[in-house]
Amino acid sequence: MSRSTTQTFTCPCGEVFTSSLYEYVNVAHDPQLRYIVLAGLLNVSTCPICGRRVAIASPFIYSDPTYDLLAYVHPRSDAPEEARMLILERLRSVYMDAASIQEQQKDGNGGHTVSLTPREAEEMPPLQVVFGLDQLTALINGVLPPEERIGRLALSTRSRDEAERGQFMHIARKLATEMGCNIEVEDMPDEYTVWLYGARRRIGALMRELTPGV
Ligand SMILES: [Zn+2]
Numbered sequence: 001m002s003r004s005t006t007q008t009f010t011c012p013c014g015e016v017f018t019s020s021l022y023e024y025v026n027v028a029h030d031p032q033l034r035y036i037v038l039a040g041l042l043n044v045s046t047c048p049i050c051g052r053r054v055a056i057a058s059p060f061i062y063s064d065p066t067y068d069l070l071a072y073v074h075p076r077s078d079a080p081e082e083a084r085m086l087i088l089e090r091l092r093s094v095y096m097d098a099a100s101i102q103e104q105q106k107d108g109n110g111g112h113t114v115s116l117t118p119r120e121a122e123e124m125p126p127l128q129v130v131f132g133l134d135q136l137t138a139l140i141n142g143v144l145p146p147e148e149r150i151g152r153l154a155l156s157t158r159s160r161d162e163a164e165r166g167q168f169m170h171i172a173r174k175l176a177t178e179m180g181c182n183i184e185v186e187d188m189p190d191e192y193t194v195w196l197y198g199a200r201r202r203i204g205a206l207m208r209e210l211t212p213g214v
Pocket of ligand 1: 011012013014015047048049050051052
């Protein structure tokens with residue numbers, strides 16, 4: 001399982017809301033998280049009232065065992081050299097934490113930490129260190145076959161009616177859930193757009209569903 005904590009935010013508009021902050025992303029267990037990362041929306045919180053976004057600059061570990069990808073992601077691409085050295089020094093212990101997390105998943109009850117045998121440790125993919133989400137995106141796109149890369153589809157309405165927009169979003173969300181995709185809302189005064197995003201093959205299937213007979 002992936003690991004996250006719940007953070008409370010106070011938006012400049014006054015709304016107080018909670019959101020998940022991921023420390024460990026395991027794509028094998030939470031496949032939709034791969035696309036949230038690729039969309040640049042991991043650890044980005046959106047105020048439910050005014051739509052303002054807050055990006056939380058926090059490091060996390062990204063694991064995609066299918067593609068032997070294990071990365072420590074430092075949130076800032078402009079981290080100074082000194083900070084990078086410090087981070088690299090600390091990584092050995094972080095890497096061992098990741099190893100224990102993987103082991104917890106294997107035993108299925110998740111409650112305790114089991115140490116790895118040297119052979120198990122050897123089977124873990126090498127830990128890569130990346131600075132900034134762009135670098136992680138490049139790394140992920142480098143291993144994904146084209147049909148697994150991110151695809152997007154926009155559904156929009158010009159209705160200004162709040163209830164209609166709400167209904168529209170509800171339908172789009174249902175569609176997205178059925179097809180294993182995610183949604184992102186772009187709420188403009190004259191147009192309301194719901195972006196559906198996920199693996200290209202899923203977005204392709206969704207498009208075929210929406211345009212029967214084409
Ligand atoms: Zn707000």
